[in-house]
Amino acid sequence: MTRACAILLSGGGSNMVKLVESMAAPGHPARPVLVMSNDPEAGGLERARALGVATGAVDHRPFGKDRPAFEAELTARLEAAGAELICLAGFMRVLTEGFVRHWEGRMLNIHPSLLPKYRGLHTHARALEAGDAEAGCTVHEVTPVLDDGPILGQARVPIRPGDTPEALAARVLEQEHRLYPACLRRFASGQREPLYLS
Numbered sequence: 001m002t003r004a005c006a007i008l009l010s011g012g013g014s015n016m017v018k019l020v021e022s023m024a025a026p027g028h029p030a031r032p033v034l035v036m037s038n039d040p041e042a043g044g045l046e047r048a049r050a051l052g053v054a055t056g057a058v059d060h061r062p063f064g065k066d067r068p069a070f071e072a073e074l075t076a077r078l079e080a081a082g083a084e085l086i087c088l089a090g091f092m093r094v095l096t097e098g099f100v101r102h103w104e105g106r107m108l109n110i111h112p113s114l115l116p117k118y119r120g121l122h123t124h125a126r127a128l129e130a131g132d133a134e135a136g137c138t139v140h141e142v143t144p145v146l147d148d149g150p151i152l153g154q155a156r157v158p159i160r161p162g163d164t165p166e167a168l169a170a171r172v173l174e175q176e177h178r179l180y181p182a183c184l185r186r187f188a189s190g191q192r193e194p195l196y197l198s
């Protein structure tokens with residue numbers, strides 16, 4: 001039996017598209033059951049509908065500072081869809097410990113840096129400012145510490161002379177699109193060994 005996978009996003013959803021497409025492969029251990037956003041206008045929702053995946057939105061704004069209430073609604077919607085695995089794919093809300101603990105061991109994230117370097121935002125600018133020779137992306141299990149948790153895979157990207165944050169982000173994103181589907185497939189079939197792509 002395949003595992004029901006939900007994807008949470010806040011933006012354009014290019015990683016979501018790659019994840020959904022990858023799950024169509026014969027024998028894949030997971031299937032997409034829901035794409036959810038905190039932003040009802042997120043472009044990724046339209047793209048998910050075009051792929052034939054059920055979508056939903058829980059607008060975080062009416063909840064104000066009450067993150068637990070927002071997350072309780074998210075969890076209710078995820079559980080109603082039967083979600084067994086969650087992939088965060090550009091979901092731009094900080095999650096409380098309660099939500100993370102509820103889904104711990106079942107929730108993945110992709111982060112655009114070679115963790116543990118550059119947790120948080122502006123990862124590409126920070127790698128360039130530091131004079132790093134390479135950048136990349138990481139898929140990891142989500143634990144209560146932001147951008148932490150067991151690493152499931154990484155892909156590396158060389159930094160070129162004259163790179164801008166935008167140019168670097170675009171090259172890292174291409175690698176995200178390879179890495180995340182590969183890591184989801186492994187995770188859904190019970191593999192926990194990290195995958196290192198070059």
Ligand code: GRF
Binds near residue numbers: 014015089112173176
């Ligand atoms: C990606 O760079 C991802 O690493 C970060 O948010 C971005 C989402 O892009 N967490 P997209 O919406 O999947 O195109």
